[in-house]
Amino acid sequence: MAYTTENNQSGLMAKAVKEGIFAGLIAFGMFLLFVGIETYQDINNQLVWRTRWGLLAVFVAVAAIGRFVTVGFIKPHLDSRKLAKAKSGVLEISDEKGFFRTHFLKIALVFLLCYPFLAMLIFGRQGSLKYVDNFGIQILIYVMLAWGLNIVVGLAGLLDLGYVAFYAVGAYSYALLSAHFGFSFWLLLPMAGILAGLWGIILGFPVLRLRGDYLAIVTLAFGEIIRLVLINWTDVTRGTFGISGIEKATFFGIWSFDAGAPNNFAKVWGLPTSSVYYKMFLFYIILALCMLTAYVTIRLRRMPIGRAWEALREDEIACRSLGINTVTTKLTAFATGAMFGGFAGSFFAARQGFVSPESFVFLESAVILAIVVLGGMGSLTGIAIAAVVMVGGTELLREMEFLKHVFGPDFTPELYRMLLFGLAMIIVMLFKPRGFVGTREPTAFLKERKAVSGSFTKEGHG
Amino acid sequence: MTTGTTTMTKDSILKVERLSMKFGGLMAINDLSFEAKRGEITALIGPNGAGKTTVFNCITGFYKPTMGMITLSRDNGKEFLLERLRDFEINKVAGVSRTFQNIRLFSGLTVLENLLVAQHNVLMKASGFTILGLLGLPTYKNAAKAAIEKAQYWLEMADLVDRADDPAGDLSYGAQRRLEIARAMCTGPELLCLDEPAAGLNPKESLTLNTLLRAIRDQGTSLLLIEHDMSVVMEISDHVVVLEYGQKISDGTPDHVKNDPKVIAAYLGVEDDEVEEIEEKLDKGIIEEGTV
Numbered sequence A: 001m002a003y004t005t006e007n008n009q010s011g012l013m014a015k016a017v018k019e020g021i022f023a024g025l026i027a028f029g030m031f032l033l034f035v036g037i038e039t040y041q042d043i044n045n046q047l048v049w050r051t052r053w054g055l056l057a058v059f060v061a062v063a064a065i066g067r068f069v070t071v072g073f074i075k076p077h078l079d080s081r082k083l084a085k086a087k088s089g090v091l092e093i094s095d096e097k098g099f100f101r102t103h104f105l106k107i108a109l110v111f112l113l114c115y116p117f118l119a120m121l122i123f124g125r126q127g128s129l130k131y132v133d134n135f136g137i138q139i140l141i142y143v144m145l146a147w148g149l150n151i152v153v154g155l156a157g158l159l160d161l162g163y164v165a166f167y168a169v170g171a172y173s174y175a176l177l178s179a180h181f182g183f184s185f186w187l188l189l190p191m192a193g194i195l196a197g198l199w200g201i202i203l204g205f206p207v208l209r210l211r212g213d214y215l216a217i218v219t220l221a222f223g224e225i226i227r228l229v230l231i232n233w234t235d236v237t238r239g240t241f242g243i244s245g246i247e248k249a250t251f252f253g254i255w256s257f258d259a260g261a262p263n264n265f266a267k268v269w270g271l272p273t274s275s276v277y278y279k280m281f282l283f284y285i286i287l288a289l290c291m292l293t294a295y296v297t298i299r300l301r302r303m304p305i306g307r308a309w310e311a312l313r314e315d316e317i318a319c320r321s322l323g324i325n326t327v328t329t330k331l332t333a334f335a336t337g338a339m340f341g342g343f344a345g346s347f348f349a350a351r352q353g354f355v356s357p358e359s360f361v362f363l364e365s366a367v368i369l370a371i372v373v374l375g376g377m378g379s380l381t382g383i384a385i386a387a388v389v390m391v392g393g394t395e396l397l398r399e400m401e402f403l404k405h406v407f408g409p410d411f412t413p414e415l416y417r418m419l420l421f422g423l424a425m426i427i428v429m430l431f432k433p434r435g436f437v438g439t440r441e442p443t444a445f446l447k448e449r450k451a452v453s454g455s456f457t458k459e460g461h462g
Numbered sequence B: 001m002t003t004g005t006t007t008m009t010k011d012s013i014l015k016v017e018r019l020s021m022k023f024g025g026l027m028a029i030n031d032l033s034f035e036a037k038r039g040e041i042t043a044l045i046g047p048n049g050a051g052k053t054t055v056f057n058c059i060t061g062f063y064k065p066t067m068g069m070i071t072l073s074r075d076n077g078k079e080f081l082l083e084r085l086r087d088f089e090i091n092k093v094a095g096v097s098r099t100f101q102n103i104r105l106f107s108g109l110t111v112l113e114n115l116l117v118a119q120h121n122v123l124m125k126a127s128g129f130t131i132l133g134l135l136g137l138p139t140y141k142n143a144a145k146a147a148i149e150k151a152q153y154w155l156e157m158a159d160l161v162d163r164a165d166d167p168a169g170d171l172s173y174g175a176q177r178r179l180e181i182a183r184a185m186c187t188g189p190e191l192l193c194l195d196e197p198a199a200g201l202n203p204k205e206s207l208t209l210n211t212l213l214r215a216i217r218d219q220g221t222s223l224l225l226i227e228h229d230m231s232v233v234m235e236i237s238d239h240v241v242v243l244e245y246g247q248k249i250s251d252g253t254p255d256h257v258k259n260d261p262k263v264i265a266a267y268l269g270v271e272d273d274e275v276e277e278i279e280e281k282l283d284k285g286i287i288e289e290g291t292v
Ligand SMILES: Nc1ncnc2c1ncn2[C@@H]1O[C@H](COP(=O)(O)OP(=O)(O)O)[C@@H](O)[C@H]1O
Pocket: B023, B026, B028, B046, B047, B048, B049, B050, B051, B052, B053, B054, B055
């Protein structure tokens, strides 16, 4: 017995070494030209190349050692654990959840409400700026956008690759209407949402007859068209220069956050001047907007329209046989999603004080969609977690100065965020193909509410 | 076989006149006319590829017929030309609902949710097209409660109460068939069209299905049924229409159709010797009810 395990052990090690070397060789072949050789322009603007053997060696080593460790240690460990579990008869799925999991939402909400103050306590007034703005607000904007897109993609099953267009409509509505008519934030916020929703209907009407890949391609094109209009309609939008000096949001008109205004928030309350109050205020606005999005989504799911959206995702033909007008149903999903995109856009404009077409590129649509898919289509909690991981992860990358010591001073980690996104996507899809939260909460029940396993739900064809 | 001149008799709910459907060069339905009577179970039978599903798709608006007229008269006397309605209006306005040969359930929704989706139009109205419902007005709450009660009624009829909170995709084949029928009934139709409801059912499930269909008829809903299983057809239908290659070859009571040599030939017409055998038996009178 002992002999065989020993034999197994050495056989395993040999296998791990072999696979490690193999992985290293493949990595070498793959990265030789990508990483090993770099082209750049010299002073005379000529394209020349140089080698980066060190970096190549790092890549190859990571691949080889990673494979070695996986095959030699991680996989046997996991296998033996699974075996032990199967032997002891404990099912992998256990109904008992810890305190943290059952009260997760409440804990998360309380944490979010305290977050700006916590940040201020720990990092001081100026130090907290980064945490409230770059992490807090940035993540919450994406949470809101992803929740908005979730209505279109996750519930109605319509693959929309141009969602950022509505974000742009909201942002430019705010910027232009505030510049030309001097409307306040609180008036423009709903207006931007409504305008984006109207755009959703106008764009949706011709588009929603298409299904599947065709719909995806046309929505992608619409997203690009809106951006190109913003770039080229210079009389109105000032083209690539963008619109700057956008009015800040006010505390319902009572206090202003402009440094010069007599009713400046900090002055009125006798606080030291700092931009952190405005950021904290914005944090709570976007938090409230997110809560609104979640509330409306949850309510709508229990209404006939929300059920029709999900039914549409499951089977469009069956919907029509039941007397559901699929065109208007799709349009409402598209418009509702667009409206939340518009809200987020107007908030974005107020926060940045500056909008330009550069903020509304296809990549943004892709990131938002990636968050929805990673989180688990239809699941608000999963999507919020995915947004924290992805957007927070991107921001964290910026902080990782130490990587410069490894990869050299020219290394800018945030440029690799798409690599990280892709990697995370592959890993999550491998282990949780339905996203972080793959189950679906039923909207009505007779005796008990049982979550529907992700293996039954469909992704939709449109 | 020109019945185009016949007027709509008072008790017929559906009248198909000179219906033709062409797919490219293929005449899937060729000049078909028949009627379905109110309160009856009408069966549409015929060998594979005869065009039965195509007839259904024309009636329920999924295909636009190349030619012909499909008239539906509701209990209140209103008449609708189905080929002119949009697909979803055929259910919403004309009160025709259907099931599919390859079951189309909302598999990721629970059984109960499936039945609630079917009541979409009623609930939409009650919720003031979502707006009043979002505000939580009592009209919607009452309507939602009534919808659950209706769903519960059909769950009991279809013997699915125990599975109400399970995903529809998790049901057995027979239960899925029954759920699809229950879902179609939740739209409150006057004519229910079933495309091979007994396909793939075991004898016991087939029996419960028969009971369910009879119960539906006795409530006043007329049925139009495509069926392969002759025992189901002969046992429950009041009227049988037989199709072959898109044309009607026989029309009448089950007994009449069963003894029509044309039908027997068409139905078992795959092998010639088999037909001869049947005809021989028929002559000798040894064919029993339900064996064809
Ligand atoms: N959408 C379609 N396009 C082309 N041919 C079709 C289509 N639907 C049905 N058909 C053809 O019409 C004929 C009748 O089919 P169908 O109505 O499904 O037969 P049944 O339901 O009686 O078995 C078949 O030959 C079939 O191939």
